[in-house]
Amino acid sequence: MLLKNLSIENFRIFDLLKLQFHPEINIIYGLNGQGKTTILEAIYYLSLTKSFRAKNDTISLKNESEFFNIFGEFEDQERREQSTRIYFSKNEGKHAFFNKTKVKLFSEIIGNLPVILLSLDDIELTSGFPTSRRKFLDVLLSQLYPGYLQSLQRYKKCILQKNKLLNSDADKNLYENLSVWNNQIVEYGTLIILHRLKFVEFLNKNICTVYNKISGKTENISIKYNAHLYSLNFMMDKAGIENGLKECLFNYRDTEIKRQTSMIGPHRDDLDFLKDEYSFKTHASQGENKSFLLSLKILESNYIKEISDKKPLVLLDDIFGELDNSRIENLLTLIRNQGQTFITTTHNNKFDQIVNDSKSLIHISGSGAKN
Amino acid sequence: MSLNIPSLDELVKQLARLPGIGRKTAQRLAIFILKSNDGYADELVDAVIHVKENTRLCKQCFNISEHELCSICADGRRDSSKICVVEDIVDVMAIEGSREYNGIYHILGGVISPLAGVSPGDLKIAELLDRVDGGGTKEVLLALNMSTEGEATMIYISNMLKNKPVEITRIAHGVPMGSHLEFVDQMTIGRAIASRQKI
Numbered sequence: 001m002l003l004k005n006l007s008i009e010n011f012r013i014f015d016l017l018k019l020q021f022h023p024e025i026n027i028i029y030g031l032n033g034q035g036k037t038t039i040l041e042a043i044y045y046l047s048l049t050k051s052f053r054a055k056n057d058t059i060s061l062k063n064e065s066e067f068f069n070i071f072g073e074f075e076d077q078e079r080r081e082q083s084t085r086i087y088f089s090k091n092e093g094k095h096a097f098f099n100k101t102k103v104k105l106f107s108e109i110i111g112n113l114p115v116i117l118l119s120l121d122d123i124e125l126t127s128g129f130p131t132s133r134r135k136f137l138d139v140l141l142s143q144l145y146p147g148y149l150q151s152l153q154r155y156k157k158c159i160l161q162k163n164k165l166l167n168s169d170a171d172k173n174l175y176e177n178l179s180v181w182n183n184q185i186v187e188y189g190t191l192i193i194l195h196r197l198k199f200v201e202f203l204n205k206n207i208c209t210v211y212n213k214i215s216g217k218t219e220n221i222s223i224k225y226n227a228h229l230y231s232l233n234f235m236m237d238k239a240g241i242e243n244g245l246k247e248c249l250f251n252y253r254d255t256e257i258k259r260q261t262s263m264i265g266p267h268r269d270d271l272d273f274l275k276d277e278y279s280f281k282t283h284a285s286q287g288e289n290k291s292f293l294l295s296l297k298i299l300e301s302n303y304i305k306e307i308s309d310k311k312p313l314v315l316l317d318d319i320f321g322e323l324d325n326s327r328i329e330n331l332l333t334l335i336r337n338q339g340q341t342f343i344t345t346t347h348n349n350k351f352d353q354i355v356n357d358s359k360s361l362i363h364i365s366g367s368g369a370k371n
Numbered sequence: 372m373s374l375n376i377p378s379l380d381e382l383v384k385q386l387a388r389l390p391g392i393g394r395k396t397a398q399r400l401a402i403f404i405l406k407s408n409d410g411y412a413d414e415l416v417d418a419v420i421h422v423k424e425n426t427r428l429c430k431q432c433f434n435i436s437e438h439e440l441c442s443i444c445a446d447g448r449r450d451s452s453k454i455c456v457v458e459d460i461v462d463v464m465a466i467e468g469s470r471e472y473n474g475i476y477h478i479l480g481g482v483i484s485p486l487a488g489v490s491p492g493d494l495k496i497a498e499l500l501d502r503v504d505g506g507g508t509k510e511v512l513l514a515l516n517m518s519t520e521g522e523a524t525m526i527y528i529s530n531m532l533k534n535k536p537v538e539i540t541r542i543a544h545g546v547p548m549g550s551h552l553e554f555v556d557q558m559t560i561g562r563a564i565a566s567r568q569k570i
Contacts, residue, residue: 105556107556108556145557146556146557146558147557150556150557150558154519157519158523161484161485161486161520161523164485164486165485168485176491176527176530177483177490177491177527179526179527179530180483180522180523180524180526180527181523184519184522184523184526
């Protein structure tokens, strides 16, 4: 994938901004608060129709503006010209356009322009709550499989309905009323779990090679899909997972009723990151954590390539802060082959010596930009 | 823009409550009614009152009717051994429009949704079971929307009917007529393939 240009209107601090991009490395530099990350956010919108940092679209709207508009033209893997536009206004809501035609469902464009993002917040992946690890899986797999996204949306709807039911005054036919949601939770949940397991299997096949290349050590790294309360293994087929979920939902129905919440299913599952059987969270150093995160991101992009034959856009948000020039160079050599790269930084001089002819420098200051 | 004429504002407000009518359309309709002569306003009011006074729900299927039984239930040419279960009256209109269905209906009046405060007891499900228990029904066709709530309701009803001597069917999910496969979403295609038919 090759993002050729981007134009944003009334988005965050920008009135109107038009940018052309280099096919390899784009270094977006400027002082703090000038809108560097906003550019990555706009690219992310084109890919996933939402922000990676704001919970709702109104936050990204420029003060007192009626609407915002994000438009980008890109070349797909067969070098065809495509374009995506995201439009949002408080009155009309959000609309997405692909090749200037409005799409009915956002899921139709998610995955056209795959993206991977590495920011300082990603440290949450190893040290944070399970939510961030599920989000990692869901964002990636939604880009790859439209069916995953649809299953996920319907699954979440069922969980909401079921929780509401569990929360309401106990109905005399609660078991029967629960089963109509559990039935669907099994159907959609199984599809979600199947896709997640396939990706985890891919990670396990490759993580050691990539991690050891980055860290320069020989470690035994593995990733475990942690099914909450029900039993699961890689050998299971669709029917096996379905039965496991069904049985567990049946066994725990009284507990769920007592606790008034849905306890079983992929919305409660987690990933365990292990180094020699010990958790990364508790047993790894800062440096090991960083190497691991980077390995994960590289494998994420490899997986996109393997499944969809597309090279994702790589967004690196301010991650070069404390690194010296030689580490930066190492990192860049690893990352740049993954796809067209967008880097934000306050210090452009760090990149002076590096990758001279295959980059473009974009200076951002407040409301404007220049190449 | 309001002209600060309370009676006009009130009419606009009431019209804007109608489904599919926004504030602008409501204003246009209100102005039209205001300017019309030849007793149009009276006719409109009469029609509204008349429809409320003279219609009720069919005691068998809960369709709209001017009599105890609606015109479909009362029609002897229809196959009363088949009951098609739908969410709402508009669904009856849609199916009738196709002229492909010769059975009778049962209108639930909604779908199960704890979030919206709708439980099975709020729907005409017990009445459906009574109809089936009354005998004469061979097939119950579930034709609800494919939302998670519609699915949940179909699952619920089929569980309730499981041990009764009727055939339970549901409408197929598949590719809409006239559409291209490449533009159909993956879940629809997946289900269409799963429920493929021999030809």
